[in-house]
Amino acid sequence: MYLTLLKDGMMPSSPQWKAYSETVPDHGTQKKVTMCRKFSRVSVIFLFLAVFGLIFLLRNASSVENWNCHTVSALNQLKSRIQSSFIPVNLPTSNHNNTFCVHLGQKPSREDELEEHYLLDSITWPGPPPRSSPIVLDQTSDPVHSLFTLLIKEGREWHVGDQLEALVQMHDFQGRPKLYGGDFLLARLHSPELGAGVAGKVLDHRNGSYSAVFPLLWVGSAQVEITLVHSSEAVAVLRRLREERPDRVFAKSLFRSGSLSETTVCNMCLPPDQKPQCNYTDLSTGEPWYCYKPKELGCDTRINHAKGGYVKHLLTSKEAPLFQSGVNIKVHIHASGPDRINVLPPRKDGAEVESSVKPEAIQLAPSGYYYKDSWRPLNGVTMRQFSKSSAITQCLENKVINMYGDSTVRQWFEHLLAFVPELKDLNLHSPKHVGPFMAVDSTHNILLKYRCHGPPIQFSTVIASELQYISNELDGLSGGPNTVVVFTIWAHFCPFPVEVYIRRLRHIRRAVLRLLDRAPGTIIVIRSANLRALDPEVSLNYSDWYSLQLNEVLRAMFKGLNVLLVDAWQMTLAHHFPHNVHPPQAIIKNMIDMLLSYICPETKKSHQ
Numbered sequence: 305m306y307l308t309l310l311k312d313g314m315m316p317s318s319p320q321w322k323a324y325s326e327t328v329p330d331h332g333t334q335k336k337v338t339m340c341r342k343f344s345r346v347s348v349i350f351l352f353l354a355v356f357g358l359i360f361l362l363r364n365a366s367s368v369e370n371w372n373c374h375t376v377s378a379l380n381q382l383k384s385r386i387q388s389s390f391i392p393v394n395l396p397t398s399n400h401n402n403t404f405c406v407h408l409g410q411k412p413s414r415e416d417e418l419e420e421h422y423l424l425d426s427i428t429w430p431g432p433p434p435r436s437s438p439i440v441l442d443q444t445s446d447p448v449h450s451l452f453t454l455l456i457k458e459g460r461e462w463h464v465g466d467q468l469e470a471l472v473q474m475h476d477f478q479g480r481p482k483l484y485g486g487d488f489l490l491a492r493l494h495s496p497e498l499g500a501g502v503a504g505k506v507l508d509h510r511n512g513s514y515s516a517v518f519p520l521l522w523v524g525s526a527q528v529e530i531t532l533v534h535s536s537e538a539v540a541v542l543r544r545l546r547e548e549r550p551d552r553v554f555a556k557s558l559f560r561s562g563s564l565s566e567t568t569v570c571n572m573c574l575p576p577d578q579k580p581q582c583n584y585t586d587l588s589t590g591e592p593w594y595c596y597k598p599k600e601l602g603c604d605t606r607i608n609h610a611k612g613g614y615v616k617h618l619l620t621s622k623e624a625p626l627f628q629s630g631v632n633i634k635v636h637i638h639a640s641g642p643d644r645i646n647v648l649p650p651r652k653d654g655a656e657v658e659s660s661v662k663p664e665a666i667q668l669a670p671s672g673y674y675y676k677d678s679w680r681p682l683n684g685v686t687m688r689q690f691s692k693s694s695a696i697t698q699c700l701e702n703k704v705i706n707m708y709g710d711s712t713v714r715q716w717f718e719h720l721l722a723f724v725p726e727l728k729d730l731n732l733h734s735p736k737h738v739g740p741f742m743a744v745d746s747t748h749n750i751l752l753k754y755r756c757h758g759p760p761i762q763f764s765t766v767i768a769s770e771l772q773y774i775s776n777e778l779d780g781l782s783g784g785p786n787t788v789v790v791f792t793i794w795a796h797f798c799p800f801p802v803e804v805y806i807r808r809l810r811h812i813r814r815a816v817l818r819l820l821d822r823a824p825g826t827i828i829v830i831r832s833a834n835l836r837a838l839d840p841e842v843s844l845n846y847s848d849w850y851s852l853q854l855n856e857v858l859r860a861m862f863k864g865l866n867v868l869l870v871d872a873w874q875m876t877l878a879h880h881f882p883h884n885v886h887p888p889q890a891i892i893k894n895m896i897d898m899l900l901s902y903i904c905p906e907t908k909k910s911h912q
Contacts, residue, residue, distance in 0.1 A: 408572070439622060449477065468517070489533065498675065500675045505517045522675050532634070545618060557610070559598045566599065581594045581595065609761075685905065687897060710756065711737065729741070830870070838883075848883075870902075
């Protein structure tokens with residue numbers, strides 16, 4: 305009615321408006337007649353518009369049909385949402401496109417966006433060609449039917465410094481050659497007799513064949529080992545899960561106030577349209593974290609953070625066979641001929657080795673290799689052997705060592721604590737295997753600390769107040785030549801889109817630069833990702849393929865900075881021990897020796 309009055313020229317400030325407003329309380333005949341006349345005029349207008357609209361629709365039937373399809377689709381989506389809101393939810397559920405996850409947190413700058421695009425492009429992985437029907441197991445890569453061949457000439461001698469190449473041809477379960485790439489292969493050159501091993505570089509020719517290239521670094525026997533971790537078809541499934549179901553691994557939190565308590569699901573990527581949430585986004589970094597709001601308690605009553613669980617039944621009946629232990633998960637590929645060579649001492653004439661791939665495509669730069677079960681770095685650092693606790697004590701004297709990360713760096717803390725008797729564990733009443741932990745050697749003025757990184761992290765139970773982000777911890781350090789920072793962050797980010805990991809590393813990198821700016825002498829060591837044992841369930845959430853991609857991003861983002869890297873990836877790949885997310889002590893010992901060699905580099909007066 306307000307619009308009708310305006311149309312008749314009656315503005316709120318006009319006498320007519322005042323006169324009308326005075327008649328509103330009056331329920332007499334004059335008011336009713338006036339109202340009826342106005343409604344009659346409006347009815348005529350609406351009738352005219354309805355007839356005009358009907359004629360327009362009849363003349364544009366095809367457009368209406370198309371528009372109607374979109375309308376029905378939208379209505380169906382709305383109906384589906386309404387119905388789903390009434391489904392009891394114990395585990396997080398989400399739509400099949402959780403792109404909202406990558407847009408959480410602070411808005412990146414233009415430079416950050418460009419870097420992100422570059423990083424994502426650098427880890428682009430080839431996939432199977434589009435199909436009109438679902439893939440079946442028989443058409444996927446089969447390690448039993450696949451073969452590799454050493455590209456060697458009869459009578460040729462191999463010397464230290466040469467390059468050995470193996471050509472891998474993948475076949476499917478029917479024995480037919482694969483015609484496209486994307487398989488995830490690992491390559492290793494090793495000698496069990498010499499306790500030697502080095503990681504190889506795999507080149508995907510994207511036609512079903514691959515080259516595995518190895519540097520020859522020791523004298524004696526050298527045997528090639530090629531492993532299919534996942535078929536290209538399985539990798540495509542892993543990529544889909546990472547992008548569409550980042551909520552498939554979730555945490556939980558206990559909320560308590562007085563006698564009331566309630567546990568709800570928490571995650572970095574919670575579907576925004578399910579039910580009310582508590583927002584625990586970090587104020588300093590903008591790192592997001594959410595929990596579903598308890599029904600009867602406030603968000604400020606959260607007590608702890610704990611491992612939640614995994615969403616099951618995410619694969620179709622066609623996808624499930626792509627993940628079978630002993631069939632197509634980490635299965636060795638056999639050689640079609642010899643799989644080993646004998647390596648002689650270096651050539652004196654410096655002759656180059658021939659190769660079937662273009663020289664510019666081969667950039668072998670292993671970080672090191674094993675010989676006699678001891679890691680020998682190739683980055684210019686001399687590896688010292690800290691075989692006695694007194695040597696470690698001497699190295700760490702007057703130093704504060706701050707360790708941040710997941711359980712793989714906690715292993716380092718535990719190794720030092722067990723190997724150095726002078727280090728005394730301080731009882732902070734922290735949960736076992738969670739922390740924070742602290743050890744002190746008061747005689748030699750050594751302080752060793754460990755704290756887990758902030759969520760996402762799948763630990764048993766962490767007190768909510770102890771959930772601290774690495775970047776915030778670094779900002780709280782004074783730094784200096786007697787301060788050592790060690791951190792790792794990768795394992796618990798495997799289920800999430802890579803953009804989430806890039807954002808977290810960006811915050812850490814900025815904190816590292818701030819620390820080095822105010823205290824240039826600070827020693828910063830990064831522990832990379834490592835390989836792990838895989839079964840069908842672990843593969844879906846924590847596959848080595850996920851870890852590989854995160855590892856490449858980590859190396860790229862910290863390249864060129866004044867930080868040091870312990871290459872746990874190559875140290876686990878090159879070793880003969882089975883893969884384990886927590887490597888055995890023999891490998892940990894080599895990692896600790898590498899760490900200490902960074903802290904206390906060899907000098908002429910160094911005593912090992």
